[in-house]
Amino acid sequence: MSKLAQYPSPDSSFLNNIKTYDFCLGQGAFGLVAHATDHDGGKYAVKFLLPVDEDDKRQKQIVRETEITKNLKKHPNIVKVIDSDVKQYTALEIEVILPGEEFRSLLVRGFLFKRDKPVPVVAIQMQLCGENLRTWLNLVETKQNNLFIQRDQVEIISNLISGLEFLHMHNLMHRDLKPENIMFTEKGCKLPVKIGDFGLCRKISPEGTQTDSLSSYAGTRVYMAPECRTGQKDYSYPADIFSAGLIIWEVMQFVKYSLFERLVYDEEEKLVKSHPLAGEGIRAVIISMTKRKIQHRLPNLRRVRNYLQILEAQLAEKVVKVGSTQEFKSTLMKAVSGTSILLRDAIYKGPFSVNADKVVITGESMERTIFQCEGQNCVTFFENDCSISNVAMVSSRLNYGLEVIGNGNKVENVAFNSRKGLLISGNNNVVSNIKFSHCLEGLTIKGCDNKVDKVDLENIEIFGIKIQPQSSRNSVTNVRIIDTKLGILIGGSSNSLAHVSLVKNNQVEGKFRGIYLFSVGENNTIRGLSCTGYHSEEEDWGLIIRSRNTMVDHGDGVPVLVQASNATLTDVHSGGQVILVGTNAVQAKLIRCSGSKLLTHLPNFSMKGCDFESHLGLEIIEDVPLMKKWLDNSENDEILSYDFDSDDESVTSL
Structure with missing residues (x-):
């Protein structure tokens, strides 16, 4: 008979009040955690630990330690152990109360040595929590590393230190700290986090030394302190501090644990970086908590707690969380240089003005x-x-969702569903990951040296992107424009476009102009342009060049009209469409270009390695009537009269 039989299950056992085991929350080598509902509707997590042999000492130790942890007073950063029990089950009984393959595949392991007789199973009733920290670390959204994430990082490590210090104050050593054993309070990774899974927890003497022999291989090896790996039996709280230091590094910097040994054993301290909110201080904390030798490591968490308290006080002054229009307006009125504002999910009714520099505004989603x-x-x-x-910016009138007048500002992860989208009037601003849908206008750039990357535009009525005259050295990359008749208008000089995709669906009528370079500009470059659904016979042009000294490198399926001097096209392939070189395109150059037709009236212009089809073979086609029609139409194109500085909507008739 197993010695665990001395822990009989009383009639009042919490197990007798469980109505259903709903699904598996997680599993490990020796047990699993089930989501349970009792007869009163209460929700809990119940952990089942299976024996591995006839006299499983590990189980008996867990029963003793569970008695200790369930008597701890409540703490916001500790998963509450509510109750525990040991109950005899047969394999059949387990399969009945925990139906489903997700349970059976693991539970059967505990009965391999005694299939036909009952065995003791340890059951621990715990507070129901959300995801574990590992899940959060693996989320794509977490890697955005915006102000919300940075604030969460600080709160997570503060919660971890608070919970661990509480355990140490009660003479308890966790011995298995890792992201999998740190839980969020609710589903959706809701803070605070709590330390859980006390299966390897041990009582330490009040002097902080371990008098009884401890297993040197307790815990998860990758987070295990060096003294635990080398067979020492008298390790104590610094082993927990070591594990916590690695977790803090992982949370604050998103490092892979493959780097842990390089920091600990090779002392590559340069791997540890400062943090946008926590600064250099967190770097010193991580290094001091993860020293290989115990005598060089922090002996307790007092210094870390003091650092975090100072940091939290500083952030409270500079980082403000708001959740309503009035709170946001009030915060903006009081904002000083460096103020950070976290916006909870809500509708904020403007207008709003930012009148201080270095203000950071971050939405929850x-x-x-x-x-x-x-x-x-x-x-x-x-x-x-x-x-x-x-x-997201929403407006139904002729005003911009966002106007950036100053310099050096940053716009990231913003969606526009407004009549007018984004106006950049200043210089050296950075825009990335923005979306425009069903707007009248998309992005307008009036300044210089701005960088725009990753832009999606769909169903824009007037134009997708407009670079005004006098606007120079702007860079626009990775753009996708769908069902927008005027894709990109360029009136300035020395601007560059790269990786632009233009898509016209069959159900959309009218003439499309993908990229239009006006004669008021010059020295613009385009690298990587593709067109889908653009057809020359419908007078669609993927690219119209009227500005001097334009360079185009790599195009796919692009119908091109060149009507300016010194244009150079390299590796531009029009597919089944036309490249038309007009009479104004003196000194034009085509290098390794190809397509269905090349139309031109110029007696001489440079071509190298080009390949254009005709029924007679490889030659330039002189299709005078068709060419005249297209040139006449392009000269009378309504877009030529477009006033860059007006709000005239007449071009929508294209």
């Missing part, structure tokens, strides 16, 4: 943090070095 405004811009940045991210 781009889908549910929404700015609305009627009659004025939703948000205007008047100052420099500010940023806004993870929000």
Whole structure:
């Protein structure tokens, strides 16, 4: 008879009040955790630990330690152990109460040595929590590393230190700290986090030394302190501190645990970086907590707690969380240089003005943090070095969702569903990961040296992107434009486009102009342009060049009209469409270009390695009537009269 039989299950056992085991929350080598509902509707996590042999000493130790942890007073950063029990089960009984393959595959392991007789199973009733920290670390959203994530990082490590210090104050050593054993309070990775899974927890003497022999191989090896790996039996709290230090490094820097040994054993301290909110201080904390030798490691958590308390106080002054229009307006009025504002998911009714520099505005999510405004811009940045991210702009009138007047500002992860989208009037601003849908206008650039990357535009009525005259050295990359008749208008000089995809679906009528370079500009470059659904016979042009000294490198399926001097096309392939070189395209150059037809009236221009089809073979086709029609139509194109500085909507008739 197993010695665990001395722990009989009383009639009042919590197990007798469980109505259903709903699904598996997680599993390990020797047990699993089930989501359970009792007869009163209460929800719990129940951990089942199976024996591995006839006299499983590990189980008996867990029963003793569970008695210790369930008597701890409640703490916000400790998973509450509510009750525990040992009950005799047969394999058949287990399969009945825990149906489903996800349970059976693991539970059967515990009965391999005694299939036909009952065996003792340890059951631990715990507070129901959300995901574990490993899940959060693996989320794609977590890697965005915006202000919300940075604030969560600080709160997570503060929670971890608070919970671990509580255990140590009660003479308890966890011995198996790892992200899998740190739980969020609720589903959806809701803070705070709590330390859980006390299966390897041990009582330590009040002096902080371990008098009884401990297993040197307790815990998970990758987070295990060096003294535990080398067979020492008298290790104590510093082993927990070591594990916590590695977790803090992983949380704050998203490092892979393959780097742990390089920090600990090779002392590559340069691997540990500062943090945008926590600064250099967190670097010193991580290094001091993860020293290989115990005598060089922090002996307790007092210094870490003091550092985090100071950090939290500083952040409380600079980082403000708001959840309503009035709170946001009030915060903006009081904002000083360096203020960070976290916007909870809500609708914020503008207009809003940012009048201090280095203000950081971060929404909780781009889908549910929404700015609305009627009659004025939703948000205007008047100052420099500010940023806004993870929000949506909605407006039904002729005003911009966002106007950036200052310099050096950053716009990231913003969605626009407004009559006018984004206006960049300043210089050296950075825009990335923005989406425009069903707007009148998309992005307008009036300044210089701005960088735009990753832009999606769909069903834009007037134009997708417009670079004004006098706007130079702007860079626009990785653009996708769908069902937008005027894709990109360029009136400035020395601007560059790269990796632009233009798509026209069959159900959309009208003439399409993908990229239009106006004669007021010059020295613009385009690298990587593709067109889908653009047809020359429908007078669609993927690219119209009227500005001097334009360079185009790599194009696929692009119908091209060249009507300016010194244009150079390299590796531009029009597919079944036409490349038309007009009479104004003096000194034009075509290098390794190909397509269905090349139409031109110029007696001489440079071609190298080109390949254009005709029924007679490889030659330039002179199709005079068709060419005249297209040139006449292009000269009378309504877009030529477009006033860059007006709000005239007449070009929508194209």
